[in-house]
Amino acid sequence: MFGLFKKKSEKEKLQETYAKMMSDAHKLSHSNRTAADKLMAEAEAIAKKMDKF
Template sequence: MFGLFKKKTELEKLQDSYKELLEKAHKASQSNRTAGDKLMAEAEEVAKKIDALKSK
């Protein structure tokens, strides 16, 4: 109940984005390998941002 109005932190937003990009990349790689590779590259960029936030 108390978490109902809790806003997500930047780290939580990035983790959600990373997970979503990985799912999209997996689906795209089954039909279009190039699009899947681009999505994986975007996911890696998000992963780097996550690591940077965790290391602070």
């Protein structure tokens, strides 16, 4: 309840985006491998940004 109005940090936002992209890439890998690879590459770029924090 006390964290109700707390804003998310940039790192938390990146972590959520990374997790969502990896999940989507995994689902997509069963039907369209090239699109899944593209999503995974974008997710890795986000992972590199997270390492900077």
